[in-house]
Amino acid sequence: xxxxxxxxxxxxxxxxxxxxxxGDIDHRGKGKxxxxxxxxxxxxKGKAKAKEQAYTWEASYTRSWDTVQEDEAGSLQGAVEDLxxxxxxxxLLAPAAAIRRTIIRHLVLLLDLSAAMMDxxxxxxxxxxxxxxxxxxxxxxxxxxxxxxIGVVGMRAGIGERIGEMSGNPQDVLKCLxxxxxxxxxxxxxxxxAIEMAxxxxxxxxxxxxxxxxxxxxxxxxxDPGNIHDTLDACVKNKIRISVVALAAEMKIxxxxxxxxxxxxxxxxxxxxxxxxxxxxxxxxxxRAVARAGGPGxxxxxxxxxMGFPTRLPDSSPPSLCACHSDMKSEGFLxxxxxxxxxxxxxxxxxxxxxxxxxxxxxxxxxxxxxxxPYEAVTELREGGSEPVAACHACARIFSTSASTAAASEGxxxxxxxxxxxxxxxxxxxxxxxxxxxxxxxxxxxx
Amino acid sequence: xxxxxxxxxxxDLSPTQxxxxxxxxxxxxxxxxTFLSQxxxxxxxxxxxxxxxxxxxxxxLPGKSVMLYSPTELxxxxxxxxxxxxxxxxxxxxxxxxxxxxxxxxxxxELKEEPPCALVGAVTKALCYINRITHPSSTTAxxxxxxxxxxxxxxxxxxxxxxxxSSYIPIMNAIFSAQKLKVTIDxxxxxxxxxxxxxxxxxxxxxxxxxxxxxxxxxxxLIMSFLSPTPIRKILAVPKQDKIDFxxxxxxxxxxxxxxxVCSVCLSIFCQPLPVCSTxxxxxxxxxxxxxxxxxxxxxxxxxxxGLPLANLNNTASPRPTPTPPNGMSSLR
Numbered sequence: 001x002x003x004x005x006x007x008x009x010x011x012x013x014x015x016x017x018x019x020x021x022x023g024d025i026d027h028r029g030k031g032k033x034x035x036x037x038x039x040x041x042x043x044x045k046g047k048a049k050a051k052e053q054a055y056t057w058e059a060s061y062t063r064s065w066d067t068v069q070e071d072e073a074g075s076l077q078g079a080v081e082d083l084x085x086x087x088x089x090x091x092l093l094a095p096a097a098a099i100r101r102t103i104i105r106h107l108v109l110l111l112d113l114s115a116a117m118m119d120x121x122x123x124x125x126x127x128x129x130x131x132x133x134x135x136x137x138x139x140x141x142x143x144x145x146x147x148x149x150i151g152v153v154g155m156r157a158g159i160g161e162r163i164g165e166m167s168g169n170p171q172d173v174l175k176c177l178x179x180x181x182x183x184x185x186x187x188x189x190x191x192x193x194a195i196e197m198a199x200x201x202x203x204x205x206x207x208x209x210x211x212x213x214x215x216x217x218x219x220x221x222x223x224d225p226g227n228i229h230d231t232l233d234a235c236v237k238n239k240i241r242i243s244v245v246a247l248a249a250e251m252k253i254x255x256x257x258x259x260x261x262x263x264x265x266x267x268x269x270x271x272x273x274x275x276x277x278x279x280x281x282x283x284x285x286x287x288r289a290v291a292r293a294g295g296p297g298x299x300x301x302x303x304x305x306x307m308g309f310p311t312r313l314p315d316s317s318p319p320s321l322c323a324c325h326s327d328m329k330s331e332g333f334l335x336x337x338x339x340x341x342x343x344x345x346x347x348x349x350x351x352x353x354x355x356x357x358x359x360x361x362x363x364x365x366x367x368x369x370x371x372x373x374p375y376e377a378v379t380e381l382r383e384g385g386s387e388p389v390a391a392c393h394a395c396a397r398i399f400s401t402s403a404s405t406a407a408a409s410e411g412x413x414x415x416x417x418x419x420x421x422x423x424x425x426x427x428x429x430x431x432x433x434x435x436x437x438x439x440x441x442x443x444x445x446x447x
Numbered sequence: 448x449x450x451x452x453x454x455x456x457x458x459d460l461s462p463t464q465x466x467x468x469x470x471x472x473x474x475x476x477x478x479x480x481t482f483l484s485q486x487x488x489x490x491x492x493x494x495x496x497x498x499x500x501x502x503x504x505x506x507x508l509p510g511k512s513v514m515l516y517s518p519t520e521l522x523x524x525x526x527x528x529x530x531x532x533x534x535x536x537x538x539x540x541x542x543x544x545x546x547x548x549x550x551x552x553x554x555x556x557e558l559k560e561e562p563p564c565a566l567v568g569a570v571t572k573a574l575c576y577i578n579r580i581t582h583p584s585s586t587t588a589x590x591x592x593x594x595x596x597x598x599x600x601x602x603x604x605x606x607x608x609x610x611x612x613s614s615y616i617p618i619m620n621a622i623f624s625a626q627k628l629k630v631t632i633d634x635x636x637x638x639x640x641x642x643x644x645x646x647x648x649x650x651x652x653x654x655x656x657x658x659x660x661x662x663x664x665x666x667x668x669l670i671m672s673f674l675s676p677t678p679i680r681k682i683l684a685v686p687k688q689d690k691i692d693f694x695x696x697x698x699x700x701x702x703x704x705x706x707x708x709v710c711s712v713c714l715s716i717f718c719q720p721l722p723v724c725s726t727x728x729x730x731x732x733x734x735x736x737x738x739x740x741x742x743x744x745x746x747x748x749x750x751x752x753x754g755l756p757l758a759n760l761n762n763t764a765s766p767r768p769t770p771t772p773p774n775g776m777s778s779l780r
Contacts, residue, residue: 208711302729314689336705359695363619394575438624441617443571
């Protein structure tokens, strides 16, 4: 890495003069390290002018510290706003129309518990960070997909270990991820064994639910007993979608696993990016257009499910035994078919097998089916001669009357205003982010 | 040491409903004027409880929602004069709220058909405002940020209108975002039938839902149930509604169903198996329809003890001996 000392002999790279740079080599002449650094700096300047480079990787090397610019007062506000705006642009790329998504999901989380996970390139170790993010992922996943189920499998010492059964209760899944000592990484990972174990645990599931495998892979090797491409073909046949988050580097087999099954592949560049690509898999996946083999118009993934809506027993009702734990409790839910008492919904009734959900659980997934239209950035303050409103329609924050001097890139409004295409009201940046990420309902349209 | 609390009040100002509420044919008529005088006393009580308490008032009118009072923006045109006998913050709130409500009522004018009240818009705006004050970011010019950190924001909805079925999804979305922001939603049903959506909102956010029996004693209900902030509610119990109906209504007949059939694509609920989903036009496989028709309970729960559990255990298509003719079979096309 190039050292960044700031003595006078060092020339600022932005300067255009070549002469003083060459002169610097004579001045310092300390050792190969410095000389190399200057060479590299010269070559990086050369990159800007599209001259020959010494290393190919320099072509795509971005110096992230350059993007953070302080303004005259020394504050980083502009840089922060720029980062927020980039997030907005990313969201604009997401489809705004309501696409068909599979709401009932079954996910098996495959964690790499091999010796490579004890590497310290992500703080404190890849393994600790993975556990922490996996717990947060599970919480967020059940929040967005209350009707889903998660199972956990570990890849350790050449075999696949079942860490957690497929369960719809987030507390159960978190419990099997909580004990760090039981999950101590050793040995080599085996992709095929783990994927086979995950596949067999999902084989009995109905077709209308989506079957997914999420692999967090930190090693660069895999030791398999057979041909992993056979496993891959079996997964494609069973319509299992495999997504991989790699912590080390891209391997062709992991890329193939994702491409052939229609999953997402990502390599984490740093801790923040790891979390981002992991959380990208929280929303339900879009349904793929499947070649219709049987009968025109029959979608094999669509099915009618029988679900029961329970009556809630308040705390004041007489205590009785629950069907799931045999605990003596007052509050609970009554299965509408067999009148058994269960503790928590959503669940499958232990007595009659009916899926019991309460209507808010179904309602939690409605926003995927009816998303809010993205707001347009206002670039022209006065359109059609009408006076612009002074305050945000949602939170009544006063808009600034002077345009921001930061470079107006695509998707960012220099006035800080964003307009809904339906109700034509202006909103501030914070409300824009809040409406699209949390509420999923435009205050102006009321829809 | 108590922390500052924030209260957002949403007042349902549907002229039709208020007119009906003021009719003397009701058991305890309540007109808008009486209601407002009691509400203003409650708002003053909230401000008086603690100096750092903040208050925002929204009004839900037919077709639109407006902000009636906010501590930072000056919404009314005439500033009240300083008077030795009145406390200025109270006077500011009272005059701003009343003035704005009068203006809005005048602006409604003559309408042939009153559009439904924009309660959802008001709730969303209240949540946006709470999001703004609980996450102060680097500010743009002009707005002074509240220095005290808000720990337990609350929303109080004073509702007089019945449920609007088209607002089910936005209200559920608002409830989930209130859960995320840790906002308590309280509901006071002043007039009108019981609203199931607001009952669920109060229950899911640990708030209280009160249906007024004595409307003329409104101020007593408000101060007893809705004045205390969330930490105090652990000690001073507020009345809650326990019998919440979480059952869903079917999309075809709007009946409340115990056991529904849900389309896996669009999550619409039906009371009986259909070959095609009416919302998303998805065709369902014939085998599923046969299986579900056989498994569907067609007899009342009183007779069900005999035949019900056996057949449903294996869910096969074998016909089940039932006392009533299986009329579900005829709907299978």
